Amino acid sequence: MISTQNVSLRYGDRALFENVSVKFTEGNCYGIIGANGAGKSTFLKILSGEIEPNKGEVIIEPHKRLSVLKQDHFAYDENKVVETVIMGNKRLYEIMQEKERLYAKEDFNDEDGILLGELEGEFADMDGWNAEADAETMLNGLGITSEFHDMYMKDLDGNQKVKVLLAQALFGDPDILLLDEPTNHLDLKSINWLENFLLNFKNTVIVVSHDRHFLNKVCTHIADIDYSRIQLYVGNYDFWYEYSQMQIQQAKDQNKKAEAKKKELEEFIARFSANASKAKQATSRKKLLDNLEMVDIKPSLRRYPFIGFKPGREVGNIVLNVEGLTKVVDGEKLINNVSFSIQPNEKVAFVGDDKATEAFFKIIMGEDEDYEGEFKWGITTSQSYFPKDNSKYFNDCELSLVDWLRQFTDGNVYEQDLRGWLGRVLFSGEEALKKANVLSGGEKVRCMLAKMMMEDANVLVFDEPTNHLDLESIQALNQGLIQFKENILFTCHDHQFVQTIANRIIEFNKEGIIDRLSTYDEYLEYKEDLENK
Structure with missing residues (x-):
């Protein structure tokens, strides 16, 4: 068992944690969640002893071994x-x-x-x-x-x-296991192995992750960091989300009833307070009004962007034709003589070798001309591309975000419209004047999403869009792509993201491709059947 007692941590005037007392018990897996900057990783460092709190203490049972996923590669x-x-x-x-x-x-x-x-x-x-x-x-x-x-x-x-550092953390059956984003940079097969390992792990696990499927699969509890406090919930991430939304809705409903009751009492008092025969009733209602309580709904520090894509026009009958495409890098065939067509309204997840998928996206988006075979976009298609590496858009750019976004227009756009797009992805007010070259990884991703929303394309191409995003932004993007009616070509290591969006799966392999019209879970079942034959 590991616990904290009245732990507080301040940076200047900002309280990251205030009198946090929480207990993590053996046999459970705790998912740490919270808004960006809430202190998820910092809390793990407090538990591991890497950071000393200003007040309070961390208590670990005697003779218990604690293991931490190291971040120094x-x-x-x-x-x-x-x-x-x-x-x-x-x-x-x-x-x-x-x-x-x-x-x-x-x-x-x-x-x-x-x-x-x-x-x-x-x-x-x-x-x-x-x-x-x-x-x-x-x-x-x-x-x-x-x-x-x-x-x-x-x-x-x-x-x-x-992967080696993850194996190091898991090695030797530690009593307490602290994992900060353990699924980052893991392929789907490795994530599945880790999920099964943790499901069979008998000791205490405390994990920070942005992977909702992973949290749902392995967590017995959720530890929610909000307003410098930590609240424990029994259940996985989906249970926490549904419960938290239900709590908010119940409070709103209660306040709505209270407001209606308040209005009714105020009207009665106003009508009859001067009426001698009704004075006693008016006084009674005045007491009721004084005792009427509203639920204090404290808004979460979490911020959800608004992400939605509207195509300028529908795609026609032809979206993309690929014929005999081959790509070789350093003598290795990443793509081996593949041919396929993308049909209207298909949302295609590319899985398997990350290098092959990245190479394919670069080819079809005109960023790589060193290949054999050919591809052709339908004449009614327009494409918007989210590359895995977006550094060329930001590293040497000293423009404000408003002017950065203006680059991708014809120039005849009002500043208030540009600010509107940035506001959707949480850059409002002075934040829209930030320099593009000082953004964090998550902020860069949100800017790229604003650019793509503004382009009105009918084919969206995404290479690992959830990297660097917090859970709230991943949920918003996930929902936006579910609602998009035209074509999406994408790759992502977020299981839930792929399962809820894709209706077709393509895997590049040494022989060519596996191509299935199915959900991601159905594809995994198909692959498992193949391996068991």
């Missing part, structure tokens, strides 16, 4: 992959190092022998003889296969490092 560059995973159990790794030192001693003495015997006993109690095999099993489950196990961390790419 370069900290273990000089260590081998399997060794890095085993380092997740600090004491076990120390024993292994000490044993190795003692066995290598030339002047081995009786004292060393006694110490070595004690270490061997502790090593056996910790199941140390299976440590390497356990580490390798975890790595394989996360997609880091055996050819990488003896490599140094510095020789892995960023996504591979993330």
Whole structure:
């Protein structure tokens, strides 16, 4: 068990947490949610001891081991992959190092022998003889296969490092597991493996994530951070959302009834307070009015953008034809002689190899001309593109957001209209005058969405649009794309996003493609049946 008692943390005049007392018990998985800047990651750092609160304390049961998903991807560059995973159990790794030192001693003495015997006993109690095999099993489950196990961390790419650090956090059956955005940079297969691991994990898990499907799958409780407080709810994310919305609606309904009652009492008092025969009733109603209470509905710090796309015209009979398309990068065929057509009103999720999908989107959006085969857009289509890497739109741009958005118009647009588009994605007032090159990752994504909404395209192309977005923005985008009536081509690692939007799934593979007219869950069932044959 891990708990906090009256924990407070301030940065200047701002209170991030105020007298937070909360208990996380064994056998449960707690999803930490809250608006951007509410302090989700900071709270995990308080629990881990990385940040000291101004007041209060964190209490961990004696002899309980706490494990944290590390965020520094370069900290273990000089260590081998399997060794890095085993380092997740600090004491076990120390024993292994000490044993190795003692066995290598030339002047081995009786004292060393006694110490070595004690270490061997502790090593056996910790199941140390299976440590390497356990580490390798975890790595394989996360997609880091055996050819990488003896490599140094510095020789892995960023996504591979993330998986190794996740295996490190999970290794050795920790008593308390703290995970900050564990599904970031994981492919869907690895996310599924992690979900199953946590469902079978018997100890305490506290996780921050923007992946709603993941939170729904693994969480037994939701810890909601709002107004410097933490409120625990039993159930997963969807239960919390429905319950919180119901609470707000009930309070509004109660206030509506109270307002009607107030009006009725005020009218009676005004009519009969001067009437001697009714004076007693008027006085009685005056007391009722004085005692009438309204529910104080404190608005959440969460802010939901408004995201909706309206096509300038309908697509015709032909949307996109692809014939014999092949793309090779560094000798590897990412796309292998594929042919298919996109029909009107299809919302197509591209799954599988991220590099293949990114290459495909760049080709069809005219950003890459180094390929074989051909593609052709229908003459009635217009496309709007959300690239995975949007740095070219922002890095060297010192324009205000109003002028940044103006670049993508014909110039004959009123400033109030540009501010309107920015306001939809939560840049109102002075925020619309921010410089484009100082935006956070989430702010850049919201600007790109404003640009796309303004373009009135009838084909939307998205490459990982939920990266960097908070849960509120993901929900708003998800709903906006569900309501869009024309074509969407997209890739995304958010399971719920794909399941609720796509009506067709295309996977690039070494042989060509798998192409299914189905939902995402139906496609996964199909893939599982294939693998089991």
